[in-house]
């Protein structure tokens with residue numbers, strides 16, 4: 275029986291090929307960013323209120339004009355058909371049934387139009403994550419496909435000028451299985467496939483080196499804004515000054531993220547940098563966070579610290595690999611239940627109350643000062 279996200283993690287080990295498992299689990303280099311993201315949540319303690327009549331609570335919140343019932347969504351992750359034959363279709367069905375918004379990766383193994391169709395069948399919502407190719411025609415094509423498919427926002431990932439070194443992918447000669455490709459790229463385009471690689475190389479690393487534009491800058495955001503009227507959320511912000519630049523360049527939101535510890539190693543945890551970014555942004559735009567969130571209680575801590583909402587990466591892939599759409603739905607339901615129970619147990623009836631209580635979350639080093 276799967277009662278926690280960790281239950282799915284343990285079982286997913288048996289469901290995935292070694293290549294897929296290593297790709298999904300990996301952080302870069304020593305994986306210290308990956309470990310710190312999770313560990314930092316354990317160092318934050320919750321100090322509940324009592325006797326607050328929590329018979330009626332409301333966890334609903336607004337994400338750029340989309341009402342979500344709990345502030346927990348699905349982070350973009352590439353190549354989901356490596357986890358389950360229905361890949362992103364199963365994820366979107368499960369997320370939509372759970373009432374959670376899903377961000378679809380540019381590098382999905384299912385085309386964006388198919389995913390938005392499936393989401394709308396179940397009343398769900400999709401944002402589209404964008405990687406910027408050196409060839410701007412390809413980038414334009416991705417934006418056009420996403421707009422045509424009816425996504426509600428673009429999420430521009432900015433922490434990947436080059437790919438972080440994932441050692442297992444190099445050792446495994448990572449490559450997509452023959453029957454899978456970059457489904458948002460036309461079949462006739464050679465960039466739909468990952469090329470064969472030499473011993474000790476990762477096909478993903480080679481693909482990124484040749485295709486992805488390392489000159490990405492704030493000017494690129496301006497250029498993207500000339501190509502679309504969709505709101506743009508900048509994903510991969512770790513510094514207050516960059517959050518302010520995002521606002522200056524017209525971003526509609528940011529995601530505080532270190533890419534799940536897969537890019538720069540030895541970074542601070544995302545939950546550690548969140549408070550300074552929240553202060554700098556000062557409610558001008560929504561601030562989301564991802565990285566290391568493994569329970570509804572972790573999500574509650576992030577929201578209590580001021581995040582508009584959180585996104586979950588690896589746990590969705592674990593649940594997808596074990597039970598497809600119903601696993602994704604169940605994993606999200608588990609988190610939603612933990613979040614709502616947590617609200618009751620700390621004595622908060624709304625997200626507003628959760629965020630107004632400045633003494634709810636305390637770092638373990640400061641607990642003796644209470």
Ligand SMILES: Cc1cc2nc3c(=O)[nH]c(=O)nc-3n(C[C@H](O)[C@H](O)[C@H](O)COP(=O)(O)O)c2cc1C
Nearest residue numbers: 298349350351352379431533534565566586587588
């Ligand atoms: C297997 C995998 C693939 C990912 N693919 C993408 C991607 O295509 N685009 C992107 O912006 N982020 C991608 N990410 C990063 C996630 O969106 C997210 O930032 C990260 O996984 C959050 O950390 P968590 O896994 O600890 O929840 C990927 C992460 C994983 C684990």
Ligand SMILES: CCCCCCC(=O)C(=O)O
Nearest residue numbers: 352405434437482486536
């Ligand atoms: C430009 C970087 C592409 C990374 C591919 C997917 C991803 O984000 C990840 O594996 O992490």
